[in-house]
Amino acid sequence: xxxxxxxxxxxxxxxxxxxxxxxxxxxxxxxxxxxxxxxxxxxxxxxx
Amino acid sequence: xxxxxxxxxxxxxxxxxxxxxxxxxxxxxxxxxxxxxxxxxxxxxxxxxxxxxxxxxxxxxxxxxxxxxxxxxxxxxxxxxxxxxxxxxxxxxxxxxxxxxxxxxxxxxxxxxxxxxxxxxxxxxxxxxxxxxxxxxxxxxxxxxxxxxxxxxxxxxxxxxxxxxxxxxxxxxxxxxxxxxxxxxxxxxxxxxxxxxxxxxxxxxxxxxxxxxxxxxxxxxxxxxxxxxxxxxxxxxxxxxxxxxxxxxxxxxxxxxxxxxxxxxxxxxxxxxxxxxxxxxxxxxxxxxxxxxxxxxxxxxxxxxxxxxxxxxxxxxxxxxxxxxxxxxxxxxxxxxxxxxxxxxxxxxxxxxxxxxxxxxxxxxxx
Numbered sequence: 246x247x248x249x250x251x252x253x254x255x256x257x258x259x260x261x262x263x264x265x266x267x268x269x270x271x272x273x274x275x276x277x278x279x280x281x282x283x284x285x286x287x288x289x290x291x292x293x
Numbered sequence: 294x295x296x297x298x299x300x301x302x303x304x305x306x307x308x309x310x311x312x313x314x315x316x317x318x319x320x321x322x323x324x325x326x327x328x329x330x331x332x333x334x335x336x337x338x339x340x341x342x343x344x345x346x347x348x349x350x351x352x353x354x355x356x357x358x359x360x361x362x363x364x365x366x367x368x369x370x371x372x373x374x375x376x377x378x379x380x381x382x383x384x385x386x387x388x389x390x391x392x393x394x395x396x397x398x399x400x401x402x403x404x405x406x407x408x409x410x411x412x413x414x415x416x417x418x419x420x421x422x423x424x425x426x427x428x429x430x431x432x433x434x435x436x437x438x439x440x441x442x443x444x445x446x447x448x449x450x451x452x453x454x455x456x457x458x459x460x461x462x463x464x465x466x467x468x469x470x471x472x473x474x475x476x477x478x479x480x481x482x483x484x485x486x487x488x489x490x491x492x493x494x495x496x497x498x499x500x501x502x503x504x505x506x507x508x509x510x511x512x513x514x515x516x517x518x519x520x521x522x523x524x525x526x527x528x529x530x531x532x533x534x535x536x537x538x539x540x541x542x543x544x545x546x547x548x549x550x551x552x553x554x555x556x557x558x559x560x561x562x563x564x565x566x567x568x569x570x571x572x573x574x575x576x577x578x579x580x581x582x583x584x585x586x587x588x589x590x591x592x593x594x595x596x597x598x599x600x601x602x603x604x605x606x607x608x609x610x611x612x613x614x615x616x617x618x619x620x621x622x623x624x625x626x627x628x629x630x631x632x633x634x635x636x637x638x639x640x641x642x643x644x645x646x647x648x649x650x651x652x653x654x655x656x657x658x659x660x
Contacts (some may be wrong), residue, residue, distance in 0.1 A: 263588050265551035266437075269445035276448035 300395055301382040304331045304374070305364035308641040310388035311339040313506065318348040318393045328353065328378075333370035340584045341388075361456075364472035364479035369470075377464045385472075388456035389506040392417070399501035400461045413466055413493025416443075416452065417459040417501030419603040423600070426608045427514050430615050433605070436596045439499065443549075445495035451488075451544035454481040457648060459503040466492060475630065476532055477636065478524025485532040516626065518619050522552075522626035523635040556624035559617045589613060 303325060307314055314332075317553045327349055334342045334356045334512045338383065345354045355373055356365060370376075376383050382401070386392070392657055396417060408431050418439050425488045446452045455462075457480035470486050472479045508514040528534075537545035562569070593612065597605045605612075 249443060262524065263551065263584060264554075265547045266441060268547060269441050272445040272448055277447075 297450055299329060300376070300401070300627070301384055301465075302329055302331060302376045303368050303384045303386055304333065304367065304376065305386055305388055306333050306335060306363050306370065307337065307341050307345070307388040308335040308360075309337045309339050310341045310364070311337075313346060313389040314344050315347075316385075316393055316619045317388055318345065321386075322348055324394045324519040325397070328567060329374070331355075331368040331370055333357065334363070337365040362474050364474045364482075367479070368471045371467050375617050377467050380464050382461050383464045384461045385452060385457060386503075387458040392505045393502045396459075396501045396503060397461070403465075403496050403498040403501070404461075407496055410450070410494050410496065412463075412496045413487060414455055414460055415496040415498055415501075416455045416461075417497075417503055418499045419456050419459050420502050420504050421507040422504060425509065426545075427509070427511060427615075428507040428609060429602060429605050430612050431514075431604070432600065433593055433596045433612065436599070437592055443497050444499070444618060449540060450545065450575040451541045452495040453484065453541070453545055453548065454478075456480060456486075456503075458505050459501070460597035463493070476524050476527035477520050478528065481524050481528050482531070485528045485534070485541075487531055488539060489537060514615075515618075515622065518622050519626055521622050523630055525549075526627050526630035527635060529566070542603070545587075549600060549632070552620070552623040553616075553627070556622075556627075559620045560624060563621075577654045585613065589616060604606060609646055620625065623640055 301591060305314075305317070317487060318330070318332075318411045330349055331353045332345045332349055332355070333347060334354065336357050336359060353374070355370055357369065362368060370381065382404075384397070392603070400417060404412055419435055421428050422434050425428050443452065460480070467488065467647045469492060470483065473482045473486070486493065508517050514566060529545060529549065534549075537543040571583050589612075590609075591604070593609065597603060609634065626635070
């Protein structure tokens with residue numbers, strides 16, 4: 246198993262062919278989180 | 294219910310579309326007033342013009358005697374019918390595309406709800422008709438490209454392409470810019486132009502769906518993908534990406550980087566496979582471990598569960614082959630565009646098909 250892991254990490258660019266996909270996923274997570282926080286803050290401020 | 298949606302004009306460029314135009318017009322006219330639907334027949338040799346006249350008023354159908362290409366037909370139609378003066382919104386649509394009955398309402402709602410963003414265009418979600426393993430593969434591609442990439446691009450206002458079959462533009466766009474014949478993907482070219490000229494932001498509405506035809510054979514699929522990729526590279530070069538200093542440049546550069554890596558990994562493994570298999574056969578597997586288990590399989594399972602298309606499980610090997618194959622086409626298209634071997638401006642589309650009595654009928658080849 247250790248050898249296997251070593252072999253994978255020895256690849257020049259493991260997973261780099263999906264880098265754009267990962268970045269796009271992160272953008273969606275950040276955008277959705279910020280929208281939710283804004284909504285919750287809005288509700289909180291209204292209550293106060 | 295039929296609505297007199299006089300705010301929006303629908304314009305259909307058509308060249309030899311007798312296979313699909315009747316169904317498209319019938320569907321559109323079941324919920325849009327015929328006076329708001331226009332068709333430009335670009336020198337068709339078949340019955341496209343006659344079929345259009347069966348459904349639309351004579352004043353809404355234009356027949357061009359000289360081939361003008363899709364971009365040319367759209368520009369001529371928008372000008373001749375004076376759509377920018379008569380309407381607030383314009384929706385160019387492919388002859389094979391069938392928008393859902395709520396499409397326009399959803400898109401117009403998106404324009405209104407996002408007033409602060411000052412949207413200049415809103416694009417909907419494209420859904421293919423799943424009828425073979427090739428179209429099933431496209432279903433997965435659409436899910437990934439729209440659910441992940443387009444949603445993310447929407448959040449950062451960097452939508453890279455407004456599909457020709459699913460976008461509504463504010464008509465003022467066409468007072469400033471026009472569809473160009475410089476590339477084979479006039480819709481992507483127009484999107485790049487909107488970003489470059491800073492005409493406004495582009496939104497994405499996943500609730501607004503359009504059904505479109507996907508290629509019926511492997512050859513047609515390969516041709517279509519090659520055309521899209523050639524168009525992408527033509528647009529990159531024409532609009533000087535990534536040197537434009539806009540957020541949009543970063544987005545396109547990211548997409549291109551991913552495509553290039555995909556293609557080169559496959560190409561390198563193919564070229565080096567005799568050596569690798571002889572000495573270190575396990576090296577052939579490693580590059581695909583991340584790609585297959587962490588990206589491909591989970592996203593495919595998601596699509597299968599979403600559409601309840603369990604037979605797609607049988608096609609996993611073919612689908613993965615297609616993924617690697619399209620990576621190679623990306624590199625091939627790049628080289629063709631770089632060496633000036635890619636055409637532009639002409640009608641470039643795949644053959645249409647009809648399903649009748651469980652048989653797949655393909656329209657004649659366009660070659």
